[in-house]
Each structure stands twice: as structure tokens, then as C-alpha cells.
Amino acid sequence: MKMTIRTKILGSTVLVVSLSLILSSYIVFTNMARIVREQAVKDNMTKLAQTSSSLTRMQDRLFKTAETIIADDEINTQLIRKPEASMAEAYFDQVAVMKQLKRFVALDASLLNIMIIRYDGKVFSNYSGYDSYYEAYLQEAWFAPFKSGSGGTRFSEVHEFSYINGEQDVISYVIPYRNWEDKTQDEPYYLVMDMKQNEIAKVFKESREDFERIVLRSGDGRIIYDTEAASPGQGLQPSGDFLALRYDAMSEGWSQEAFISKRKLYESIRPLLLFHLAIAAAGLLFILLLVLPLILNFTRPITVLARAMRRVSAGELRTSVNIRSGDEMQVLGEGFNQMVHELDTWMKSAMREEEMKRNMQINLLLSEINPHFIYNTLNTxxxxxxxxxxxxxxxxxxxxIDILQDTIKTGEQAFFSTLAQERQLVEKYVSIQQYRYPGRFRLEWEIPEQLGSCAVLRLMIQPLVENALFHGIFDLEEEGVITVTARADDSDLFVTVADNGIGIDDRPSALDWKRSPVHSGQTKGIGLANIQERILFHYGEPYGIAFESISGEGTSVTIRLPYIAEAERTA
Structure with missing residues (x-):
């Protein structure tokens, strides 16, 4: 009794039961890692909460200072613009405000500068002699959202403040408010408090050793502080080496984002991990020593088949395999040999069809407008x-121009068109010929509107109209008529080009004429035989061309195609 490959695989799995050791080790380690991770997350969230508490106290001091300044009647009175006051009085008011603001700055180490901006742009600050600097300072991009009222938070982005001792990065806390002591104005005053960024850095000094990176963001997502000064602004994304934490419980929507190194988290269980890995490796080695000969024996036919497939993919279609394993692999080998034989046959057939298609493309190109046609048209x-x-x-x-544009179509458009598009091309061609030969002929259309979207072969009608014109109409003394009609039944489309020209005496010579190009002053013609070949290539039997001609009465050519709407062909 032949053993199936399934039976062989099931029998070999009995020998590798010891692989369960790897699974059990993985389960133990995963559970321990989860416990360590959860505990580490709790501990580090506690540290973030402590940092948040310090930041919140800093914010609260800032808020209370702002409330005190806004509610100070003496300061608000001194801020009021007094048109009747002398320059000395205005100066003394400004100095008085400056002294009081200095007192607030001295009470809070996180504050560097306090400004009050009056409705007319006058700036009062704890620094004197900075009027020209403040004028440019308040034109910087950080203040624009507050001035326009579009800011989503009261804290600005990090920016630079220059003062007598140098330059320093600050975050501004901006509040528009109404000065109730100024009864003459409804325009808002602005209180701007510049907080030192390095004071925020001091808060993170202790906790940054526990994290790979910490980022403090404002309520609108802007970065206020980043421990990675070399790469500020980069978002924190969890990865295989790091664990991301987020703490949001702060005023004004401030939040902390932190990265914890998994390497540090798992340092405590590394010896246990190494022990489990050693056990698993030893068990795996033992199992491989037992199973490897079986695997080699079972997979040898697969290896032979894979090598044969690579040779086939390289183009060696005469490749075959000889597998005598007595199981499904033998069936696969026989199927592979049959498949390669059929593929070789199909490739040869495809090459023949491709050659036919290439010849048809060449013949189709012969129908494109040649220099003589362009020359004659430009003369006109x-x-x-x-x-x-x-x-x-x-x-x-x-x-x-439209005809020339149609000649450069490529891809699918080089072979197919719609009946409406073919009509447009013919009308362009006929309009040119009517200027060259006025009064010699007219073109009539009898095509129902609903057939305009039918799919047809490209350059199918124009060559027939051209043949009718130059071989049937121009030999008449009276005006010739070319009629193009179309009709359809349930499955077929019929397009007929008829003329009242001189007709053709006998069918054999007519076919020879249809295979010959039109005279050199016009386009290079496609004979009926060429159109017939293209129809048979794309649609097969029974589609094609029917030709009727009576000498002295005219010629009629009918094309039969499958009835295909444009939407069906492109679907």
C-alpha cells in the first residue's frame, strides 16, 4: 500500500513532539515579560505624574500671577492712555508699571519677562528701553495667532527672547483682557508672560534618566520641550525596541510623551530568558538530529521539482522531471511535465499570434496620414x-490637426474606437477633401444615435470612404454620393459604406485593387483584405466583410462585427 505524503508528514511529526518545549518556554517568558512590562508602565506613569504635578504647579503660579496683574487696579489705572498727560507723567506711569512687573518676575523664577500691550500698541514691561525691540518682537510668527484670535491655546510656540543678558528660549502665556479701569475703550489689552524653557528642563532633569526620550506638548500639539535636542519635533512612535507612554492630566491640554527602553525593562529577566533559550536550543538540536534524515528523504522530490521550475522560468521549456516516490509528489511531477509541454505549445502559438498582431500593427500604420496628404492639404x-x-x-x-492626433494613439486605443469617434474622423477627412474637390461629392450618414457608443475597430470606415471616393466617385461626371449606414440586431453590428460610383467590373480584380494602396497623393490605403484580417484576428468567425458592386451603378461594402457597447469592452 502506497503511503501518501500526508501520512509521511504525520509520522514525522511524532518525532518532533519535543518542540513543545519551545512553545512552553515562549509562553512562560511572554507571561513574565507582560508582568514586568505592566509593572514598569505603572512605575513610569507614576514618575510622569510626579513630573506633571511639578509642571502643573508651575502653570498655577503663572495663572495666579496673571490673575493678580489683570485684577490690579493700580496697574490698570497707570496703563490708561491719558491724552492730556505730559511726557514726564506718561514716563512715570510706565516706570511705575515696570517696577510692579519686576516684583512679579522676582517672585517667580520661571518668569523672564512680563509685558502688557495696550490697545494702541504701547508696551509696558519689566525691562526699560526695549520699545523698538518689542515692536519687532510682537511681529514675530508666534504672536500672530493670538493677535488674530485664531490660537487654540494660551501658550505660544517656543521662541527666542533677547534681553540685556543675552538670548533665551521662552514660551509665552498670552491673555487678552478688558481693562475695566479704562472706561473709554472696548479694545482688548494683552498680557504676555514669557516663561523660561530651561526652567521646564529642570523639572525633567531627574526623570529623564528613566526614559529614552520625553516630549512635552502644548494643547495644540506643538512641542514645548524635548529631551532629544538633536532631533526636536519628531513624533514618538512605538517600535520593537521602545514602549511609548502618554500622560495628559495637565492644565491647558499639556501632555507628556515618553519612550521606555524595552532593553532596560527586561534586564531583570534576562538570565531566565537565557536559560529557557538554552533549553529550547538543546531540544531543537536533538530533534533536528532525529528528523533531518527524514526531512531530506521527504523533500528530495520537492527539491528536484523546484530546480526544474527554475529552469522553466529561465526559458528551458524542454525540462522534465522523473519522480518515482509513489505518493502525491509523483503525481505533481507528472502534472508538471504535462504543464511544461502545454506551456511550450502555448508559447509557440502565442509567438505566432504576436507575429500576426505585429504584422497587423504594421499594416495599420500604413493607413496613417503620409507626407503627400499633408503636403496637398497644406497647399489647400x-x-x-x-x-x-x-x-x-x-x-x-x-x-x-485632429486627424494627425488620431494617428498617434497607442495601446488599446491603437486598435479600438467607437462608432461615434470613427464618424468624427471620417467627417474631418471628408471636410478636407471637400475643400480640395468642391462640389464633386457629398457624404450622408444613417447611424442611429444609440449606436454611437458601440465598439469598433479603429480606422475601419475611413479607408472604405477613401476607396469609394477615389475609385468610384471621381470618375463620375455628376456629383457622387457616399452613404454610411449602421444597424444592429441582438448580437451583431452591421456598418455599410455605399457609393453611386462607377462600380467594379469583376470581383477578382476588385480584390486585387482592395489589396493595393490608393494613389500616392492620398493616404496609404488599407484594402478590404487587411480589414478582414483584423476583424478575424480580434473577433474570429463569422465576422468580416461582405462586398457587392455593380458596374456603372456603384459599390457597397458591409462590415459585420459583434455588437459591443464601449462600457462592456472597457469593463
């Missing part, structure tokens, strides 16, 4: 220009 344009027929010149030039 020159003639019309000399005759000062500018509108006619524009019409014939635009028609020529």
Missing part, C-alpha cells in the same frame, strides 16, 4: 489663405 491651406478665406483656413487646419 495656402490657397485659402491667399484667397483671404480665414474661416475656411481655420476649419481645414483644425481638421488636419
Amino acid at each position: 491651406v495656402i490657397y485659402l489663405s491667399h484667397a483671404e478665406r480665414s474661416k475656411d483656413t481655420i476649419t481645414i487646419t483644425k481638421a488636419l
Whole structure:
């Protein structure tokens, strides 16, 4: 009795039961890691909470200072603009405000500068002689959201403040308020308190040793402080080496983001991990020594088959395998040989079809507008220009441009079009010929509107109209008529090009003519045989061309195609 490959695999798995050791070790380690991680998260969240408490106290001092300044009647009175006051009185008011603001700055080590901006732009500060600097300072980008009222928070982005002792990064706390002592104005005053960023850094000094990185963000997401000064602004994303924490319980929407190194978290259980890894490695080695010969025996046919597949992928389609394992692998080998044989047959057939398609493309290119047609058309344009027929010149030039644009289509558009698009191309071509041969012929259309979206072969109608014109109509003394009609039944589309020209005497010579190009002054024609070949290539039997001609009465050519709407072809 032949053993199936499934039976062989099931039998070999009995020998590798010891792999459960790896699973059990993994489960133990995972649980221990989870416990350590949860405890570490709790401990570090406590540290973040302590840091948040310090930051909140700093914020509260700032808020209380702001409330005190805004509610100070003496300061608000001295801020009021007094038109009747002398320059000395205005100066003394400014000095008085400066002294009081200095007192507030001295009471809070986190404050560097306090400004009150009056409605008319006058700035009162704890620094004197900074009027020109403040004028430029308040034009910087950090103050624009507060001035326009579009700021989502009372804290600004980190920016630079220059003073007598140098430059320092600050975060501004901005409050617009109403000065109730100023009864004459409804315009807001602005209180701006610049807080030192390095004071915030001091809060993080102790806790930063426990984290790889800490970022303090404002309520609108801007970074206030980042322990990684070399790469500020980068978002914190959890990864395989780090664990991300977030603490939001602070005023004004401030939040902390921190990274914990998993390496530090797992240092306490590393010896246990190494012990479990050693046990698992020893067990795995023992199992491999037992199972490896079996695996080699079982997988040898697979290896042979894989090598054969690589040779086939490299183009060696005469490759075959000889597998005599007596199981499913033998069936796969036989199927592989059959598949390669069929693939070789299909490739040869595909190459023949591709050659046919390439020949058809070449024949299709023969129908494109040649230099003689362009030359004759441009001569007509020159003639019309000399005759000062500018509108006619524009019409014939635009028609020529549209025809030339149609000749450069590629891909799927190089083979297929819609009946409406074919009609447009023919009308452009005929409009040019009517300027060259006025009064010699007219073109009539009998195509229902609903058939305009039907899919047809590209350059299918124009060659027939051209043949009718030059081989049927121009030999008449009276005006010729070319009629293009279309009709459809449930499954087929019929397009007919008929003329009242001289007709053709006998069918064999007609077919020879249809295979020959039109005279050199026009486009290089596609004969009926070429159109027939393209129809058979794309649609097969029973589609094609029906040809009727009566000498002295005219010629009729009917094309039969499958009825396909454009939406169905492109779906």
C-alpha cells in the first residue's frame, strides 16, 4: 500500500513532539515579560505624574500671577492712555508699571519677562528701553495667532527672547483682557508672560534618566520641550525596541510623551530568558538530529521539482522531471511535465499570434496620414489663405490637426474606437477633401444615435470612404454620393459604406485593387483584405466583410462585427 505524503508528514511529526518545549518556554517568558512590562508602565506613569504635578504647579503660579496683574487696579489705572498727560507723567506711569512687573518676575523664577500691550500698541514691561525691540518682537510668527484670535491655546510656540543678558528660549502665556479701569475703550489689552524653557528642563532633569526620550506638548500639539535636542519635533512612535507612554492630566491640554527602553525593562529577566533559550536550543538540536534524515528523504522530490521550475522560468521549456516516490509528489511531477509541454505549445502559438498582431500593427500604420496628404492639404491651406478665406483656413487646419492626433494613439486605443469617434474622423477627412474637390461629392450618414457608443475597430470606415471616393466617385461626371449606414440586431453590428460610383467590373480584380494602396497623393490605403484580417484576428468567425458592386451603378461594402457597447469592452 502506497503511503501518501500526508501520512509521511504525520509520522514525522511524532518525532518532533519535543518542540513543545519551545512553545512552553515562549509562553512562560511572554507571561513574565507582560508582568514586568505592566509593572514598569505603572512605575513610569507614576514618575510622569510626579513630573506633571511639578509642571502643573508651575502653570498655577503663572495663572495666579496673571490673575493678580489683570485684577490690579493700580496697574490698570497707570496703563490708561491719558491724552492730556505730559511726557514726564506718561514716563512715570510706565516706570511705575515696570517696577510692579519686576516684583512679579522676582517672585517667580520661571518668569523672564512680563509685558502688557495696550490697545494702541504701547508696551509696558519689566525691562526699560526695549520699545523698538518689542515692536519687532510682537511681529514675530508666534504672536500672530493670538493677535488674530485664531490660537487654540494660551501658550505660544517656543521662541527666542533677547534681553540685556543675552538670548533665551521662552514660551509665552498670552491673555487678552478688558481693562475695566479704562472706561473709554472696548479694545482688548494683552498680557504676555514669557516663561523660561530651561526652567521646564529642570523639572525633567531627574526623570529623564528613566526614559529614552520625553516630549512635552502644548494643547495644540506643538512641542514645548524635548529631551532629544538633536532631533526636536519628531513624533514618538512605538517600535520593537521602545514602549511609548502618554500622560495628559495637565492644565491647558499639556501632555507628556515618553519612550521606555524595552532593553532596560527586561534586564531583570534576562538570565531566565537565557536559560529557557538554552533549553529550547538543546531540544531543537536533538530533534533536528532525529528528523533531518527524514526531512531530506521527504523533500528530495520537492527539491528536484523546484530546480526544474527554475529552469522553466529561465526559458528551458524542454525540462522534465522523473519522480518515482509513489505518493502525491509523483503525481505533481507528472502534472508538471504535462504543464511544461502545454506551456511550450502555448508559447509557440502565442509567438505566432504576436507575429500576426505585429504584422497587423504594421499594416495599420500604413493607413496613417503620409507626407503627400499633408503636403496637398497644406497647399489647400495656402490657397485659402491667399484667397483671404480665414474661416475656411481655420476649419481645414483644425481638421488636419485632429486627424494627425488620431494617428498617434497607442495601446488599446491603437486598435479600438467607437462608432461615434470613427464618424468624427471620417467627417474631418471628408471636410478636407471637400475643400480640395468642391462640389464633386457629398457624404450622408444613417447611424442611429444609440449606436454611437458601440465598439469598433479603429480606422475601419475611413479607408472604405477613401476607396469609394477615389475609385468610384471621381470618375463620375455628376456629383457622387457616399452613404454610411449602421444597424444592429441582438448580437451583431452591421456598418455599410455605399457609393453611386462607377462600380467594379469583376470581383477578382476588385480584390486585387482592395489589396493595393490608393494613389500616392492620398493616404496609404488599407484594402478590404487587411480589414478582414483584423476583424478575424480580434473577433474570429463569422465576422468580416461582405462586398457587392455593380458596374456603372456603384459599390457597397458591409462590415459585420459583434455588437459591443464601449462600457462592456472597457469593463
